[in-house]
Amino acid sequence: MNPLSRRILMRTAATALALPILAGSGRARADIGPDGLALLVGGPAGGALDHWAGLLAPPLGQALAGDGLLRRVPTGGLDGVTAANQLEAQAVPDGDTACLLPGAAALAWLLGDPRVHFDPHGWQPMLAVIAPSVIVLRLAARHTPVPRPRLALSATSAPDIAALIALTMLGLDPRPVWLSPEAGQAALAAGQVDALLLRDRHLPAQLAALPAGVQAFCALSADPAPARDTDPPDFVELHQELRGAEPAGPLYAALRATAAAGRLEAGLVLPALTPAARGAQWQHASTDVAASLALQQVAMDAGLRLVGPTDAAALFTTIAADAEARVALRGFIGTLHPA
Secondary structure, X not given: OOHHHHHHHHHHHHHHHOOOOOOOOOOOOOOOOOOOEEEEEOOOOOOHHHXXXXXXXXXXXXXXXXXXXXXXXXXXXXXXXXXXHHHHHOOOOOOOEXXXXXXHHHHHHHHOOOOOXXXXXXXXXXXXXXXXXXXXXXXXXXXXXXXXXXXXXXXXXXXXXXXXXXXXXOOOOOEEEEOOHHHHHHHHHOOOOOEEEEOOOOHHHHHHOOOOOEEEEXXXXXXXXOOOOOOOOEHHXXXXXXXXXXXXXXXXXXXXXXXXXXXXXXXXXXXXXXXXXXXXXXXXXXXXXXXXXXXXXXXXXXXXXXXXXXXXXXXXXXXXXXXXXXXXXXXXXXXXXXX
């Protein structure tokens, strides 16, 4: 038996042992399996990701199955690792099961979290909800950052690790100060830290309320980036200005991956080995959903962007860094000493 057939057989056996995730119902398509269409949601019922699932599931189900239902299946676990593990181990790659994940699940994979039993290589991204991400920094003088800025970090496994990598690569020699995100903003206002990463749906309001002497310094826009989220230069532009060259190397690839994972509010993916014909059906449905003016307005009102298969695939390609970049990331984090 070849490796591809063995993997499909193992997935099928795992699914047979799992509890059914959707009772049978009337369907318009003959190629929908006996358990129907299901959307694994990487978080608890009523959580932020479940909210997006509630918005995306009805139009996707209608497009894929006519009168069919795309049922939401919350998996618990705020970081989405549980859902991603289930997608890897239990979902038969027949196009009937998709998964909605936060960027935290991808970040856990990048960092080598022992809970992770999935690999995003081979996933087929369909939709993504993307947040802006900006490093704010205190200035010593006009356009001059303070030397060795104190950077508020919540954990080595948090999205703001991208800010530490970015400032290090820019030659600013940042010093981590271990604080919760809420405490970090208070510490910035009190002058106890000099920098932090803002990556929130309310970013414009936060930027408008920055303390005196603090400004938006660097946008970690990552891919895709059709337009700047804010006024500051992107990391690549700033690196060219401060270091005289474009950034390169494994640590830069790690920065791009962590920044992209940090910006991912929600990503809809199909499992690896999903048949091309079924993947194409999801692509058509997802393209239409991403173009929905109503859903685009919901995203804009939250300060987010909803993108379809092409941009979602670009984002996930950036996140799925190669082994060299992941080794560089873990080596970088290994030099830190969280409080």
